[in-house]
Amino acid sequence: MSVQWVIGLGFLIMAGCLAAVFVYVARDTRTQSWDEIYERAAVLRRRWFRGLLVFAVVAFAVSMTWLPYQFVRSAELPGTPTKVAVSGHQFAWDLSKNCLPSTSPIEFEVTGADVTHGFAIYDESGSIVGQTQAMPGFTNVLLVSLSKPGTYTIHCTELCGVGHSFMKQTFTVGSCGSSASSGGCGGSAGCA
Amino acid sequence: MTTTPVASGDDVLRDPARLRTINRLTAVWVITGFVLLLILGLAGLLMRSIQSGLLGGLALTWFDAILTFHGIGMVSLVALGMMAGCWYIFAQRLPMSTRLWTVCYLATVVAVVLVIISTLIGKFGTGWTFLYPLPYSNQGGWPVWSFVPFLLAVTIVVLVILAIDLEFLYRGVKKYGSLGRMYGLEYLADPHPADDGRPRTDLMTIAMTTTALTWIPAALLGAVLVVLELIQVFVPTFTTSALLAKNLTFFAGHMLVNVALYMGAGLLYAILPSYTKRPWKVARYVVIGWLATTVALWFAFYHHLYQDFAQPDSVQVIGQLFSYVSAFPALVVTLLGGVMLVWRSGIRWTPAPTFMYLGMTGWAIGGTGAIMDSTAGVNQFMHNTLWVAGHFHAIMAMGVMMFFLGTMYHVFPAVFGRHLSDRVGQRAALLIGVGGYTVVSVFFLSGIFSEPRRYAVQLPGTEWLALIGLVGAILVGIGGLLIAGNVFSVLRGPVANPDGTERLEQPETQPGPATA
Numbered sequence: 001m002s003v004q005w006v007i008g009l010g011f012l013i014m015a016g017c018l019a020a021v022f023v024y025v026a027r028d029t030r031t032q033s034w035d036e037i038y039e040r041a042a043v044l045r046r047r048w049f050r051g052l053l054v055f056a057v058v059a060f061a062v063s064m065t066w067l068p069y070q071f072v073r074s075a076e077l078p079g080t081p082t083k084v085a086v087s088g089h090q091f092a093w094d095l096s097k098n099c100l101p102s103t104s105p106i107e108f109e110v111t112g113a114d115v116t117h118g119f120a121i122y123d124e125s126g127s128i129v130g131q132t133q134a135m136p137g138f139t140n141v142l143l144v145s146l147s148k149p150g151t152y153t154i155h156c157t158e159l160c161g162v163g164h165s166f167m168k169q170t171f172t173v174g175s176c177g178s179s180a181s182s183g184g185c186g187g188s189a190g191c192a
Numbered sequence: 193m194t195t196t197p198v199a200s201g202d203d204v205l206r207d208p209a210r211l212r213t214i215n216r217l218t219a220v221w222v223i224t225g226f227v228l229l230l231i232l233g234l235a236g237l238l239m240r241s242i243q244s245g246l247l248g249g250l251a252l253t254w255f256d257a258i259l260t261f262h263g264i265g266m267v268s269l270v271a272l273g274m275m276a277g278c279w280y281i282f283a284q285r286l287p288m289s290t291r292l293w294t295v296c297y298l299a300t301v302v303a304v305v306l307v308i309i310s311t312l313i314g315k316f317g318t319g320w321t322f323l324y325p326l327p328y329s330n331q332g333g334w335p336v337w338s339f340v341p342f343l344l345a346v347t348i349v350v351l352v353i354l355a356i357d358l359e360f361l362y363r364g365v366k367k368y369g370s371l372g373r374m375y376g377l378e379y380l381a382d383p384h385p386a387d388d389g390r391p392r393t394d395l396m397t398i399a400m401t402t403t404a405l406t407w408i409p410a411a412l413l414g415a416v417l418v419v420l421e422l423i424q425v426f427v428p429t430f431t432t433s434a435l436l437a438k439n440l441t442f443f444a445g446h447m448l449v450n451v452a453l454y455m456g457a458g459l460l461y462a463i464l465p466s467y468t469k470r471p472w473k474v475a476r477y478v479v480i481g482w483l484a485t486t487v488a489l490w491f492a493f494y495h496h497l498y499q500d501f502a503q504p505d506s507v508q509v510i511g512q513l514f515s516y517v518s519a520f521p522a523l524v525v526t527l528l529g530g531v532m533l534v535w536r537s538g539i540r541w542t543p544a545p546t547f548m549y550l551g552m553t554g555w556a557i558g559g560t561g562a563i564m565d566s567t568a569g570v571n572q573f574m575h576n577t578l579w580v581a582g583h584f585h586a587i588m589a590m591g592v593m594m595f596f597l598g599t600m601y602h603v604f605p606a607v608f609g610r611h612l613s614d615r616v617g618q619r620a621a622l623l624i625g626v627g628g629y630t631v632v633s634v635f636f637l638s639g640i641f642s643e644p645r646r647y648a649v650q651l652p653g654t655e656w657l658a659l660i661g662l663v664g665a666i667l668v669g670i671g672g673l674l675i676a677g678n679v680f681s682v683l684r685g686p687v688a689n690p691d692g693t694e695r696l697e698q699p700e701t702q703p704g705p706a707t708a
Contacts, residue, residue, distance in 0.1 A: 018560065022553045022556070041532040049524070068568065112434075136434050162330070162331060
């Protein structure tokens with residue numbers, strides 16, 4: 001199951017519970033005086049606030065280990081990373097390498113040549129496995145582990161003009177021929 | 193629902209000529225807003241048609257312009273629509289200037305024309321966030337001049353909100369004595385402050401004060417961005433930092449969306465008690481919640497820049513912390529209070545409370561998705577996918593727009609002197625509810641499939657999702673047209689109150705214990 005489905009399932013449970021409460025309250029046709037309700041509401045409110053506070057604090061603390069930034073990822077992904085220079089331009093990607101190892105972390109150094117693009121890496125099942133922005137004037141360093149060999153696709157996820165939907169590029173992870181791993185794509189069409 | 197006596201001692205508030213002007217102005221705002229809602233909704237429907245592959249070649253040539261028209265139109269409409277509702281209610285409590293509000297309306301009409309010129313004539317297609325430097329580097333997609341009317345329209349919207357916010361603060365301080373009393377700070381020291389002969393604040397005033405105080409910095413920094421952009425239009429060699437521009441964009445843009453929501457909460461506070469016949473009063477925890485939101489909102493916008501790794505790591509962590517803090521108080525406090533207000537109240541589900549309740553539901557569901565997405569580790573996988581469109585539309589379309597429709601039904605008898613059909617309204621609510629949640633669910637599901645947002649042509653094999661979304665959008669459209677038909681036929685009928693001086697019975701304080 002992809003990370004996205006886990007996130008979606010979590011959302012479905014929470015949103016479903018909320019929707020069920022709203023429907024239940026709306027369909028409860030009994031009437032009760034406000035004074036009686038108020039007493040119960042005060043108890044409910046205290047429990048609700050305390051429960052949510054605990055949930056939020058725990059969620060925040062746990063989520064700090066999921067941060068996609070280098071200070072967290074470099075501890076999670078030890079070893080010397082393979083560096084790949086990436087430049088996004090309307091409407092193609094340039095990568096310094098088009099075949100990458102599955103055994104070491106990959107460090108994408110991403111920038112934008114003209115406007116801001118979204119550098120999102122899709123695995124073979126079509127799920128995003130990591131992303132960062134390709135912004136002109138800045139280099140964003142994305143450290144990821146692509147341990148599953150195969151063909152990965154980069155899609156642009158930031159609106160960058162009329163060709164936004166078609167701005168994609170593929171690269172390979174796994175067994176690389178010497179020319180591919182050292183040479184790169186040689187332009188926007190080379191690896192597509 | 194309507195009555196003529198007024199509790200306030202202020203003669204200005206009881207002036208029949210002023211009441212007539214207030215009603216007429218509100219009528220114009222309601223009709224304009226509703227017509228724009230239908231047109232902008234049609235633009236959304238058109239986008240889903242393009243994405244589902246039904247309109248072929250139109251995709252590349254027009255999608256981005258329609259996207260921008262829909263986006264800037266809708267975010268402006270929700271903000272100004274909520275403001276129109278708030279103004280109507282506050283104008284009956286405070287001597288708000290009808291002249292200023294008339295100028296604001298005329299300026300808004302000019303802004304609408306400018307957006308049409310920019311997007312539908314100039315084909316300006318950056319999306320409503322006009323991320324720098326896309327407006328100037330577009331590969332021939334649109335001429336740079338089309339950015340100018342767009343910027344002017346944005347400026348007008350910003351200034352209209354600012355003008356009313358400042359007037360509200362000025363008149364509010366005069367009435368309540370200080371900004372602190374508008375916020376209800378005395379409740380922090382004493383949950384049941386003794387009567388000191390001066391008026392006490394109410395929940396709607398607190399929400400509107402939050403809106404005003406958060407909008408002032410947003411308008412100022414938004415103005416900086418507009419000036420920087422305008423300089424580059426006329427002096428192309430002048431450039432700015434893309435990261436700075438993005439921070440400015442989302443500081444102001446995130447505020448715009450949030451102030452719309454907070455004004456919607458204000459309307460909820462004012463309207464829902466009329467139907468549940470229960471008080472929704474100021475309490476200490478509510479004051480704390482809104483204060484926390486006011487402060488946290490200044491830093492929450494950083495979650496829009498999680499994928500800009502060049503931002504300092506500490507800023508990203510602060511962004512997540514304040515995103516949680518800003519969302520929980522307003523969302524949790526208001527929704528829990530609203531649900532308790534309705535529970536076993538014997539409420540009759542006429543269209544006004546139905547739409548307000550639907551709005552609460554949309555806010556809760558969309559807010560959950562938004563809080564999840566404001567977690568940087570989650571955002572890494574969902575950022576700029578249709579998941580974002582999912583939670584955004586859940587909050588804005590199924591939340592704030594429902595508040596707009598609920599408010600419209602609530603004020604219609606007083607403003608127009610006529611009654612809309614309950615049966616038509618209920619059928620429309622059903623269609624809009626079913627259709628709206630179909631649209632939103634498809635967005636969420638597409639996000640799980642990692643479908644990027646703002647794609648004219650969807651990833652291969654996912655067009656069927658857009659098609660289901662289109663069916664949902666059509667249901668929403670039919671619901672909207674049902675209401676439109678009812679409004680049109682009712683307005684052609686006789687007027688129940690020819691003198692046009694009716695006003696809402698909208699007590700500021702109500703007896704009974706504070707709500708949970």
